[in-house]
Amino acid sequence: MIHSDESKPAAVPTIAEKKEQLRKFLRQKGFKSTRQRDIIAGEFLKCSEHVTAEELYKKISNKHKNIGFTTVYRTLKLIAASGLATERVFADNLTRYESLSAEDHHDHLICLNCGSITEFENPKIEKLQERIANEFGFNTVTHKMELYGYCRMCKKDVLRGERFDRR
Amino acid sequence: MIHSDESKPAAVPTIAEKKEQLRKFLRQKGFKSTRQRDIIAGEFLKCSEHVTAEELYKKISNKHKNIGFTTVYRTLKLIAASGLATERVFADNLTRYESLSAEDHHDHLICLNCGSITEFENPKIEKLQERIANEFGFNTVTHKMELYGYCRMCKKDVLRGERFDRR
DNA sequence: AGGAAATTGAAATTCATTTTCAATTATTTT
DNA sequence: AAAATAATTGAAAATGAATTTCAATTTCCT
Ligand SMILES: [Mn+2]
Ligand SMILES: [Mn+2]
Ligand SMILES: [Zn+2]
Ligand SMILES: [Zn+2]
Numbered sequence: 001m002i003h004s005d006e007s008k009p010a011a012v013p014t015i016a017e018k019k020e021q022l023r024k025f026l027r028q029k030g031f032k033s034t035r036q037r038d039i040i041a042g043e044f045l046k047c048s049e050h051v052t053a054e055e056l057y058k059k060i061s062n063k064h065k066n067i068g069f070t071t072v073y074r075t076l077k078l079i080a081a082s083g084l085a086t087e088r089v090f091a092d093n094l095t096r097y098e099s100l101s102a103e104d105h106h107d108h109l110i111c112l113n114c115g116s117i118t119e120f121e122n123p124k125i126e127k128l129q130e131r132i133a134n135e136f137g138f139n140t141v142t143h144k145m146e147l148y149g150y151c152r153m154c155k156k157d158v159l160r161g162e163r164f165d166r167r
Numbered sequence: 168m169i170h171s172d173e174s175k176p177a178a179v180p181t182i183a184e185k186k187e188q189l190r191k192f193l194r195q196k197g198f199k200s201t202r203q204r205d206i207i208a209g210e211f212l213k214c215s216e217h218v219t220a221e222e223l224y225k226k227i228s229n230k231h232k233n234i235g236f237t238t239v240y241r242t243l244k245l246i247a248a249s250g251l252a253t254e255r256v257f258a259d260n261l262t263r264y265e266s267l268s269a270e271d272h273h274d275h276l277i278c279l280n281c282g283s284i285t286e287f288e289n290p291k292i293e294k295l296q297e298r299i300a301n302e303f304g305f306n307t308v309t310h311k312m313e314l315y316g317y318c319r320m321c322k323k324d325v326l327r328g329e330r331f332d333r334r
Numbered sequence: 335a336g337g338a339a340a341t342t343g344a345a346a347t348t349c350a351t352t353t354t355c356a357a358t359t360a361t362t363t364t
Numbered sequence: 365a366a367a368a369t370a371a372t373t374g375a376a377a378a379t380g381a382a383t384t385t386c387a388a389t390t391t392c393c394t
Contacts, residue, residue, distance in 0.1 A: 032340055032391050054381085068343035073382080091311075093260065094381075109305050118303055125295050129314055132287055137319030138276050144258075145312045147296055152304030199360050199371055221350085235374040240351080261350075 013101065015045045018084055025082035036067050040075040041084075050088060050096040050117050090117075090146060107145040113154035180268065182212045185251055192249035203234050207242040208251075217255060217263040217284050257284075257313060274312040280321035 057072040109118040224239040276285040
């Protein structure tokens with residue numbers, strides 16, 4: 001997500017501020033702040049990707065061989081519950097997490113060849129979705145919208161007959 | 168999907184015709200037509216829902232106790248490959264199949280309470296999706312668009328505080 | 335510091351999906 | 365019509381991500 005408007009510096013929370021938000025959430029829920037949760041949250045907030053528990057675990061276990069997969073898995077759930085992240089499941093059926101500030105919503109373009117994920121936002125589509133839901137007397141809570149195909153780079157390779165899995 | 172135009176009777180293939188299409192597909196691929204495949208296809212084409220392999224297997228095994236789950240599972244894959252059905256995976260992460268004629272595309276409204284699935288079609292959204300893909304130099308192959316929330320019936324229950332899982 | 339309560343992480347479990355394999359069945363060839 | 369060839373069947377096992385279990389450890393509160 002690219003925002004060209006840099007006029008409101010307070011709108012983009014720092015990693016430290018996000019970590020504090022998590023700590024606040026934990027305290028408020030009667031949960032505990034731990035060394036592991038701090039490290040996991042730190043690493044998660046650093047890497048701004050659509051990351052799986054497995055992937056994050058591997059990144060972390062380079063430096064911290066004593067942090068287990070289960071804890072990474074559980075901490076990602078907590079981070080999502082706190083509002084700092086959302087869970088996403090794309091066509092590969094893996095649960096991914098992405099860092100997210102409260103307001104921000106977007107959908108995804110996903111390359112079937114290289115797996116790259118591009119984010120977009122389109123208010124017109126969002127409005128149309130609401131209109132459709134209303135027509136059916138439906139009360140929308142959330143939606144999923146994903147476009148699958150070939151990204152600019154992979155499209156070229158396909159034309160040249162060079163398509164292969166880069167994942 | 169409701170179509171009020173009944174002027175073209177040939178446009179809606181009968182179950183027999185669909186079964187024939189499957190047989191043609193099998194022959195063409197060097198696969199075999201079997202008693203089991205015929206029964207499974209028949210039952211699948213009859214029940215016009217978003218059905219899982221498990222569900223269809225249970226329906227079938229009432230009458231045909233000798234047809235195994237694996238065969239139902241594999242036959243559904245074949246039916247999808249033949250173009251008679253599409254695979255769908257909604258938020259519950261179960262693979263569902265729905266009978267589908269070649270042209271027809273639609274998206275879904277899914278009730279978080281009762282699990283009911285409503286189909287809709289919106290050309291404007293489809294066009295906007297294409298426009299967005301183009302903006303990113305993206306070549307769209309397929310897309311997924313699902314609205315999750317509460318259907319008309321369940322909305323009422325929610326207001327009365329009567330929400331519960333009907334699935 | 336002491337004690338109640340939550341957390342950790344290795345291992346086990348779950349659950350849908352997918353694969354394996356020996357026996358059976360469908361199709362083609364003689 | 366039988367034999368040869370090749371695919372199918374279905375029970376059981378394997379897979380793999382997600383989730384749970386549980387004893388040992390750590391955090392938080394007084
Ligand atoms: Mn995203
Ligand atoms: Mn449908
Ligand atoms: Zn790509
Ligand atoms: Zn409902």
